[in-house]
Amino acid sequence: MIDEFVTIDFKLIAIHSSLDDYRLAYFINRELEILLEKHDESIGVKARGGEGWLSRFSFEDSASDTLWTFIQNKNKAEILQKNDTGSLFGSTAYTATTNVYLLPEMKKVDYILKIDNPAVDPQQLVDRLLGIKHITTAYAVDHHKLKSKNNLIF
Incomplete structure (x- = not known):
């Protein structure tokens, strides 16, 4: 007997915008006639010596069995740095800021719209x-070509 794997069909749309996440979610809700709501839990992304948090909004359309997830792709993270100078007064510690990304190979993308079981053609959504x-620009992304596609599992 062959085991069958359940695969979820999903599409990704990259979005470039300088708006804050909650404002852009509002405009997306209005344009696509969906109801994205902010999650209480953000997505944690590891950085060198620290961790950053990315916001997430979602909407489950039970009529079409479609799950919409709007995710911040990049944010700042503070990391603690130690500077061992070898001096008489010992080492000093300071915080530095670094960027964290959900999809590191797409560093210029501000937000990702992930659609599980899409009932609409992604190009129409774009x-x-x-x-x-x-929105400065938006385009479909082939998730099969992403190295960090496992970051999209949450």
Whole structure:
């Protein structure tokens, strides 16, 4: 007997925008007629010596069995650095800021819209998203080519 694996079909759309996450989620809700809501739990991403947090919004459309997830792709993380100078007064510690990314190979992308079991053609969604004046650009992403696609499992 052959085991069958359940695979979830999902599509990714990369979004470039300088808006804050909650404002962009509002405009996406209005344009796509969905109800993205902010999660209480952010996504933790490890950085060199620290951890950063990425916001996440989601909406489950039970009528079409579609799950929409709007995720911040990049944010700042504070890391503790130790500077051992070898001096008489010992080492000093300071905090430094670094960038953390959900998808490191897409460092210029501000947000990701992940659609599980999409009932709509992704290109139609991209066209509608481009109608939001606060979005600089948006485009579909082939998740099969991503090295860090496991970061999309949450």
